[in-house]
Amino acid sequence: MIIPCILCEQTFAPTPIQAKKIRKHPHRIFLCPTCHERIGKKAEASPHPIQIKPTLPHL
Numbered sequence: 001m002i003i004p005c006i007l008c009e010q011t012f013a014p015t016p017i018q019a020k021k022i023r024k025h026p027h028r029i030f031l032c033p034t035c036h037e038r039i040g041k042k043a044e045a046s047p048h049p050i051q052i053k054p055t056l057p058h059l
């Protein structure tokens with residue numbers, strides 16, 4: 001299974017756990033590992049950290 005990332009629009013293969021979630025909730029949007037890591041680092045560096053959820057609600 002290959003899914004597109006909403007941020008960089010690159011396709012990536014989800015982990016088996018992600019693939020299961022995508023099959024259950026196909027309307028959900030997923031980030032590739034690179035973007036997920038980048039956002040996580042940004043949140044850590046921020047003086048007011050925002051909570052990052054692994055999945056975003058549909059826009």
Ligand SMILES: [Zn+2]
Pocket residue numbers: 005006007008009010031032033034035036
């Ligand atoms: Zn991405």
